Amino acid sequence: MRFPKFLVGMLGVLIAFAVTTYMMSNSLWTAVIETLICAVIIQIGYFGAVLxxxxxxxxxxxxxxxxxxxxxxxxxxPSQPFNTSATKAP
Structure with missing residues (x-):
């Protein structure tokens, strides 16, 4: 997977994750912190996959x-040092 495609996918996942986390917790700071943690985990996974x-x-x-x-x-x-067919008498 090329990096631009990965980047678009990762941003989409992080936005969906941030919105879902905000809806569940009703806290902007919790959503931001958990989204940053999720971004780090995704990067570690991408690095591991490339490695x-x-x-x-x-x-x-x-x-x-x-x-x-x-x-x-x-x-x-292996080559023979002498051609044995030429040395044989007719």
Whole structure:
């Protein structure tokens, strides 16, 4: 998810959360404080999700490099120092 899309979604959620909290508590300060706490929790979740995706991609790249190295090593046949077919007598 791109950041602008996330930002719009997060603001929508926070506005809905603030309105709901204000309606339930009838206190502006309670709504503001709880909305700020909710914003911090959402940011921590977003950071954790991005960190997870980066770490997963890094491990995938490491696996790809390992498989490329092993494929190259297995596809190379050892060369023989002498051509045995040319040295055989007819």
């Amino acid at each position: 997870f995706l980066v770490m997963r991609e890094r491990s995938r790249n490491a696996e790809r490099r390992k498989s490329l190295v092993s494929d190259e090593a297995s596809s190379q046949t």
